[in-house]
Amino acid sequence: xxxxxxxxxxxxxxxxxxxxxxxxxxxxxxxxRIVGVNVIGTKTIAVIVLTGHLFGRVEFFVDIALLYALIxxxxxxxxxxxxxxxxxxxxxxxxx
Amino acid sequence: MTVVGMVLVCGGVxxxxxxxxxxxxFPDIYTRMHAAGKCDTLxxxxxxxxxxxxxxxxLASAKLLIVALFILITSxxxxxxxxxxxxxxxxxxxTRGEDR
Amino acid sequence: xxxxxxxxxxxxxxxVLSGHFDPLHLAFGLVCSALVAQCSSKLLLAEVPAPHxxxxxxxxxxxxPWLLYEIFLANLHVVYLVCxxxxxxxxxVRFRTHLRGDxxxxxxxxxxxxxxxxxxxxxxxxxxxxxxxxxxxxxxxxTGEMERRIGRALRQPAGAPPDGSGV
Numbered sequence: 001x002x003x004x005x006x007x008x009x010x011x012x013x014x015x016x017x018x019x020x021x022x023x024x025x026x027x028x029x030x031x032x033r034i035v036g037v038n039v040i041g042t043k044t045i046a047v048i049v050l051t052g053h054l055f056g057r058v059e060f061f062v063d064i065a066l067l068y069a070l071i072x073x074x075x076x077x078x079x080x081x082x083x084x085x086x087x088x089x090x091x092x093x094x095x096x
Numbered sequence: 097m098t099v100v101g102m103v104l105v106c107g108g109v110x111x112x113x114x115x116x117x118x119x120x121x122f123p124d125i126y127t128r129m130h131a132a133g134k135c136d137t138l139x140x141x142x143x144x145x146x147x148x149x150x151x152x153x154x155l156a157s158a159k160l161l162i163v164a165l166f167i168l169i170t171s172x173x174x175x176x177x178x179x180x181x182x183x184x185x186x187x188x189x190x191t192r193g194e195d196r
Numbered sequence: 197x198x199x200x201x202x203x204x205x206x207x208x209x210x211x212v213l214s215g216h217f218d219p220l221h222l223a224f225g226l227v228c229s230a231l232v233a234q235c236s237s238k239l240l241l242a243e244v245p246a247p248h249x250x251x252x253x254x255x256x257x258x259x260x261p262w263l264l265y266e267i268f269l270a271n272l273h274v275v276y277l278v279c280x281x282x283x284x285x286x287x288x289v290r291f292r293t294h295l296r297g298d299x300x301x302x303x304x305x306x307x308x309x310x311x312x313x314x315x316x317x318x319x320x321x322x323x324x325x326x327x328x329x330x331x332x333x334x335x336x337x338x339t340g341e342m343e344r345r346i347g348r349a350l351r352q353p354a355g356a357p358p359d360g361s362g363v
Contacts, residue, residue, distance in 0.1 A: 013109055013112055032125055032128065039119055043139075059148070062160055074176035077177050080180070117278055155212065172306040176316050180317060
């Protein structure tokens with residue numbers, strides 16, 4: 001019963017990931033894409049943990065989730081710092 | 097406790113979905129970041145604590161809470177870093193009355 | 197004192213993350229925590245004076261439930277805005293804080309980002325540049341409630357002169 005529930009929950013989250021993917025592909029500027037990727041990363045953490053429950057091994061999957069959270073955070077920081085210094089291509093912003 | 101966990105997970109999923117919808121519905125970067133930064137943080141917090149409640153008093157739930165705390169600290173920091181990058185690049189925000 | 201505090205925190209995290217309680221792993225944890233505490237205890241919370249650390253930690257614990265409640269309210273607001281995007285009224289607000297020290301400013305910045313419809317865009321010295329998503333959120337920023345609570349949690353007297361005892 002609870003397995004079905006958590007399976008449904010992760011499927012719904014995956015649907016939300018698909019929706020956010022639209023922003024990553026379409027997003028008028030690079031910053032929108034970074035936000036989209038960051039959002040997808042956060043959702044993925046939730047999915048990983050729920051998957052861990054489905055396999056009955058939450059304690060292992062939590063470590064993966066922790067690592068994923070770390071990489072997500074460092075990645076977002078690195079990307080935003082990089083584009084803060086380099087500058088965003090504003091023409092792609094206007095082109096929408 | 098199981099029921100409490102399920103309710104929390106349900107709420108978390110709801111907020112995650114709302115965050116995704118807000119991400120594509122809002123008109124400019126800054127407002128999108130509101131949806132991304134807030135809804136996603138609370139959503140994943142609720143999913144993690146809900147699962148911790150569901151697991152009961154085992155080591156895994158303590159780990160889940162540590163992940164939740166980590167997200168609580170890092171997610172707004174990442175949002176702020178991205179917002180600052182947008183601002184330093186002089187990306188203009190949408191204001192009322194403009195066309196989307 | 198500071199080293200002891202950092203050591204206890206590190207070792208607690210080690211215990212939870214390793215999950216093995218046999219003597220070998222405990223010894224590894226003790227050695228690693230002691231090493232890190234010895235080398236880099238100055239990096240963590242460097243501005244809170246050492247005798248205040250336990251009180252500050254307790255203050256943070258008491259601050260957390262209120263923050264979570266505010267985050268919940270903020271999310272309901274965003275959900276409402278997602279349903280009614282025509283209620284959006286984005287604006288940029290600037291204000292000065294009297295919190296001192298990087299830790300307090302980081303906590304305030306993060307709390308602002310998480311709570312009702314506001315995102316910290318930039319911090320220049322004492323000035324916060326905040327993006328608010330609607331009029332209600334911009335107004336809630338002006339009350340200074342959050343600043344007071346953070347100041348209390350980190351043992352900084354609110355509105356004290358810049359050379360106060362807090363740092």
